[in-house]
Amino acid sequence: MTPIIYLDNNATTPVAPEVLAALLPFYQTRYGNPSSMHTFGGEVAHDVEHARQQVAALFNSRESEVLFTSCGTESDNAAIRGVLEALPEKKHIVTTRVEHPAVLNLCKHLENRGYRVTYLAVDAQGRLDLDALHHVLTPDTALVSIMYANNETGTVFPIQKIAEIVKEQGIILHTDAVQAAGKLSLDMNSIPADLVSISGHKLHAPKGVGALYIRRGTKFVPFIIGGHQEHGRRGGTENVAGIVGLGKAAELAAANFSNETRQVAGLRDQLEAGVLKAVPHVRVNGDREHRLPNTTNISFEYIEGEAILLKMNDQGICASSGSACTSGSLEPSHVLRAMGVPFTAIHGSIRFSFSRYNTRTEVGEVLEVLPDLISGLREMSPFWARRDKM
Amino acid sequence: MWDYTDKVKEHFSKPHNVGSVEDANAVGEVGSIVCGDALRLSLKVDKATEKIVEAKFQTFGCGSAIASSSVLTDMILGKTLDEAAKITNRDIANELGGLPKEKMHCSVMGMEALEAAIANYRGQGVADSHLHEDEEGELVCKCFGITDKKIERTIKENHLHTLEEVTNFTKAGGACGSCHWKIEEIIRKVHKQELEAKAEEKPKGLTNLQRMKLVQETLDREVRPQLQKDGGDLELVDIENKNVKVRLLGMCSGCQVSRFTLRDLVEAKLKEFVEPDITVEELRS
Numbered sequence: 312m313t314p315i316i317y318l319d320n321n322a323t324t325p326v327a328p329e330v331l332a333a334l335l336p337f338y339q340t341r342y343g344n345p346s347s348m349h350t351f352g353g354e355v356a357h358d359v360e361h362a363r364q365q366v367a368a369l370f371n372s373r374e375s376e377v378l379f380t381s382c383g384t385e386s387d388n389a390a391i392r393g394v395l396e397a398l399p400e401k402k403h404i405v406t407t408r409v410e411h412p413a414v415l416n417l418c419k420h421l422e423n424r425g426y427r428v429t430y431l432a433v434d435a436q437g438r439l440d441l442d443a444l445h446h447v448l449t450p451d452t453a454l455v456s457i458m459y460a461n462n463e464t465g466t467v468f469p470i471q472k473i474a475e476i477v478k479e480q481g482i483i484l485h486t487d488a489v490q491a492a493g494k495l496s497l498d499m500n501s502i503p504a505d506l507v508s509i510s511g512h513k514l515h516a517p518k519g520v521g522a523l524y525i526r527r528g529t530k531f532v533p534f535i536i537g538g539h540q541e542h543g544r545r546g547g548t549e550n551v552a553g554i555v556g557l558g559k560a561a562e563l564a565a566a567n568f569s570n571e572t573r574q575v576a577g578l579r580d581q582l583e584a585g586v587l588k589a590v591p592h593v594r595v596n597g598d599r600e601h602r603l604p605n606t607t608n609i610s611f612e613y614i615e616g617e618a619i620l621l622k623m624n625d626q627g628i629c630a631s632s633g634s635a636c637t638s639g640s641l642e643p644s645h646v647l648r649a650m651g652v653p654f655t656a657i658h659g660s661i662r663f664s665f666s667r668y669n670t671r672t673e674v675g676e677v678l679e680v681l682p683d684l685i686s687g688l689r690e691m692s693p694f695w696a697r698r699d700k701m
Numbered sequence: 702m703w704d705y706t707d708k709v710k711e712h713f714s715k716p717h718n719v720g721s722v723e724d725a726n727a728v729g730e731v732g733s734i735v736c737g738d739a740l741r742l743s744l745k746v747d748k749a750t751e752k753i754v755e756a757k758f759q760t761f762g763c764g765s766a767i768a769s770s771s772v773l774t775d776m777i778l779g780k781t782l783d784e785a786a787k788i789t790n791r792d793i794a795n796e797l798g799g800l801p802k803e804k805m806h807c808s809v810m811g812m813e814a815l816e817a818a819i820a821n822y823r824g825q826g827v828a829d830s831h832l833h834e835d836e837e838g839e840l841v842c843k844c845f846g847i848t849d850k851k852i853e854r855t856i857k858e859n860h861l862h863t864l865e866e867v868t869n870f871t872k873a874g875g876a877c878g879s880c881h882w883k884i885e886e887i888i889r890k891v892h893k894q895e896l897e898a899k900a901e902e903k904p905k906g907l908t909n910l911q912r913m914k915l916v917q918e919t920l921d922r923e924v925r926p927q928l929q930k931d932g933g934d935l936e937l938v939d940i941e942n943k944n945v946k947v948r949l950l951g952m953c954s955g956c957q958v959s960r961f962t963l964r965d966l967v968e969a970k971l972k973e974f975v976e977p978d979i980t981v982e983e984l985r986s
Contacts (some may be wrong), residue, residue, distance in 0.1 A: 363793060534972065615702075615737060617763035634763070635737045635875075642876050643737065654735045658761075691719050693741040693759035694734055 313627035314492035316673045318582075320513075321462050321490060321606060321664035322631055326556065327515035333559040334517070337552035345549055346540065348403045359549055362558025369561040370507065370524050371498040378523045378541050379554050383489040383510030384413040387456075389534035389545070390485040390506040391417055394454045395426070397530035400481075407431045407439060408649040409463075414456050414487055415645070430576040432458075436598040437466035437650045441476060448480045455484050459491035459507075463633060463646040463662055464597030465606025467495065474503040483529060489513055489521075493564035494572055494603050497524075505529045511553060515518065515666070516560035520553030522603075571667050576604035578665045578674050583607045585678040590685050596652055596660060605665040608633070610656035614688040619661055622684045628677055633660040655694070705764060706798035712768035717775055720757045727753075727782075729817030732810055736872065737846050738762030740770050742814040744777075746822055751782045758814075765797075765804040772796050773811040782819050788812065789858060790870075805870045809855065841883045844876035849887055856891045864888070896973070907976065913940055915975045920947075923970040928953055928962070935967070938984050945971060948984045959983065 317325070343352035345359050360374070367374045380386045391404070404420050408430045418428045428646070429447045433439055439457070448455070455477045460467045470486055475485040485506040488497060494590040498506070506529060511520035525531055525544075537546020541558045564571075584592060586609055596608040611619060616634030623630060633644030635658065652660070689695040705713075722750055725743035732739030738761060740947030745755035756778050758770040777785040790808035800808060855861065855870050867884050868874045874884050892946045907915065920937055928934050937948045947967060949959055956962065960983075962983030968981040 613734075613761065615762050615766075618713075618767060621764045625714065635906060654737075654949050658734070658737045691716065692761040693730065693739055696721075696759070 313625075316626075316628045316669075316677060318428070318633055318663040318665060318669065318673075318677070319383075319629040320666040320669075321465075321662065323512045323517045323518065324666050325668055326512075326517050327560060327563055329531070329563060330516055330556045330559045334552040334556040337555055339499040341551075345551065346538070355551055359551060359554050363553045364644045365558035365562045366509075366522050369492070369497055369509075369565050371500050372524060373527065374570065375542070376499075376524055376527055376543050377602060378525055379549060379557070380521040380523055380545060381519055381550065382521045383411075383487070383508050383513070384521075385534070386489075386508030386510070386521045387411075387413040387485075387487055388417060388524055390508060390525075390531075391454060392455055393531040393534050394483050394485065394506070395421070398453045401451050403427045403429070403449055403451040405429045405431065405444070405447055405452060405455040405457075407433065407457055409433055409437060409461055409466075409646045410456070411462055411487055411489065412460055414458070414625050418456075427451075433466075433649050435651055436594075437461060437646070438598055438601075439468055439473070441469070441472060444473065445476050448482060452482050454478070455482055457484070457486055459486045459488040460495060460603045461597070461646060462490045463644060464608045464650075465490070465603035465664075466597040467491070467601045467603060469601070471502055472506065478503045490603060490606075493560075493568070494575075494605060499524060499526065506531075511557040511560060514557070514560045514564055516556040517553055520550050520557045522557060523598055551658040567667070572604040575665050575667055575669070578669050578671065579605055579607050581671060582663055582665075582674045582677060583609070585674070586681065589678065594656055596647060596650065596656070606662065607664075608660055608662045610652065611659040611661065611685050612655050613692050613698055614659045614685065615662060618688050619659065619685070621679075622688065626680050626684070628680075631662045631664075633662070703801050703804065704769075705734065705801070708772070708796075708798040709765055709768040709800065712771040712797065713764040714772035716758075716767055717751070717792040718757045718771065718778075719759070720760050721759060722755045722757045725755075725757075727822035729814040729818055729819070729821055731813045732761070734761060738766045738810060740766065740810050740814040741819050742770070742773070744818050744822070746782060753777050753780055753782070753785060754969075762807065762810075763804070765800050766807040768797055769793055769800070769807040769811040769837075773815065777815065782822065786819055788815060793860065802866070802869045806858075807843065809870055809889050814884060841887070841913065842871075842873035842875075842880045845872040847873035849883075852884060852887050853891055857895075858887060862888070862892075899973070900977075909940075912943075912975065914943055916940060916971060916979075919970055919974040920967070924967055927966060943976060943979045945979060945981045946984050947981060953983075 341355055343354060343355040345356035363374045363377050366377045369539040379398045380389060404418055404426055406414060422428050431439055431443055457468060457473055459470050474484050486504045487508045489508055489510045493514045505526045507524040509522050533544050535546050540546060540549055592612040594610045596610055616632030620632050633647050635643040647657045647660055721746050722743040725745055727744040727746050729740040731903055741759045743757050744753050746792040756774040758768045776796060790812040793808040793811045821919050838848035841847055841849050841852060852871055852873055859870055861867055864881055864884050874881050917937055925934055932951055934950040935947050938948050953959060963981050963983055971979045
């Protein structure tokens with residue numbers, strides 16, 4: 312099998328070896344239930360609380376403000392539904408057109424349940440108009456949910472300014488920080504948001520675990536009702552191994568934060584510069600100034616994304632596309648459409664996303680094969696030959 | 702990740718007949734860059750024999766669009782235009798060992814490009830036009846520019862029954878969804894027409910022998926393949942007047958929902974294809 316060059320870290324990341332080592336005992340010898348009365352289980356409860364401290368450190372918050380969940384989507388659902396249920400008299404939600412489906416489709420669902428939703432637009436670089444945000448807030452607004460960083464383009468929203476605008480009106484702010492965790496500061500002392508979603512597997516922890524930061528005093532009704540776990544805010548026996556893994560991953564992220572983002576950004580920039588130099592008719596989508604250090608979204612015009620992914624797949628290179636053909640639906644990326652990216656470019660958009668486990672050698676190998684692969688597909692495209700007339 | 706057959710992967714990795722025939726006398730082009738796939742097929746047709754002696758394609762699209770185009774050029778080379786005109790999108794998909802259902806529209810695109818090229822050779826069409834704009838009828842899906850005529854035709858040719866199938870085959874309704882009700886209306890209309898046509902075809906009053914033959918044929922063609930997919934089957938035991946007696950086999954025998962199988966599948970199909978007042982009875986062994 313061809314060795315894998317994994318440049319799809321916004322989809323999921325490899326589990327860090329330190330994380331795996333930390334969580335394995337919880338599948339082997341430390342399998343007790345944290346709720347049990349015996350010491351064997353009670354010790355595990357201490358490990359869960361230790362993980363909570365580690366995640367709280369990432370948020371620079373109190374431990375009691377961290378709730379463990381099963382994934383980013385659950386965190387988003389718990390946050391949004393939990394707030395709406397706590398404020399039943401308010402029927403307005405504000406979000407953006409470029410959210411992850413976990414928020415976007417939930418909001419669409421809520422529209423059929425009597426809620427009014429405002430979807431804020433973005434400009435060609437994917438930036439929000441903060442004046443518009445200011446103007447759509449009403450006394451009826453229960454909640455604003457705006458992502459910290461976009462999963463497709465890496466564009467980073469000014470969450471501090473957003474939080475200031477929203478909090479000035481006394482409205483609750485939720486932010487989906489699934490892509491930002493470990494890459495951008497999540498210091499909740501300087502970001503006045505009320506609820507923040509993160510996900511383990513985007514951060515070198517395993518799949519099946521997430522967390523929700525809930526600022527003390529935030530009105531919130533539990534989303535999953537059951538036992539008394541998580542101080543009654545989320546029923547269900549804890550995914551102990553996952554939680555321990557997330558704790559360790561958060562600790563690693565906090566420790567290597569600045570170094571890592573610089574190194575990862577270097578790889579991303581190396582690839583981006585190499586592609587722009589070697590391949591004509593490409594464009595970078597998103598706000599290159601305010602962007603996650605690990606993400607680039609590049610459109611190869613006149614060809615289609617799934618075909619590019621398949622050709623790269625033959626070489627063992629993993630990435631993603633905003634093309635309609637890869638989505639299972641026929642709709643090309645809602646993010647790129649919201650930005651007004653022309654269709655010629657959306658269908659051929661490829662997202663490369665890096666992690667600390669990528670190397671310069673890997674980027675070199677990609678740059679070696681990518682230009683030929685692109686020109687091969689372009690030779691096949693009827694639009695390439697007549698590109699000057701389009 | 703799509704579950705592509707080896708044949709699709711093969712044609713995608715090493716496509717046959719890529720390019721443009723220089724002195725082409727039949728060119729067909731369908732699709733557009735906005736929709737996400739497009740195919741330009743250029744052919745050289747021998748004037749005396751009307752045989753396709755050269756065929757090349759250029760495709761903008763996904764893996765299965767490229768594979769469909771490639772296999773299409775293989776299929777039509779050496780054929781006369783009349784022979785080639787008989788090729789349907791199903792033939793293209795079958796030649797590839799099947800396509801994921803969401804990708805059936807790629808095979809439809811192949812068939813349409815071929816039709817456009819043949820029409821072009823016969824002086825009936827313009828080489829560089831997009832079929833979407835050519836096709837007459839009322840625009841139903843504004844996102845992908847699909848007309849009611851095209852939807853009707855695809856439903857008939859591929860025996861489609863659901864909105865999802867129509868979207869998979871034509872793309873219509875795949876984006877904003879505002880035309881879903883129109884598509885469903887077209888499906889109902891086509892099915893009604895088909896039922897009426899069949900009712901007319903059917904001879905008034907079947908003889909016992911005719912009925913037996915028709916029942917057996919319908920069961921073999923419409924019912925048993927479906928049951929076999931679930932590891933079941935059925936046998937025809939007897940026919941008494943208009944009461945058909947069957948025995949369910951395999952996974953179907955003793956199945957909790959066998960009465961629904963009988964009513965919604967066996968009896969429904971027999972009513973549709975044999976006689977509207979036929980009944981079905983299950984014999985249990």
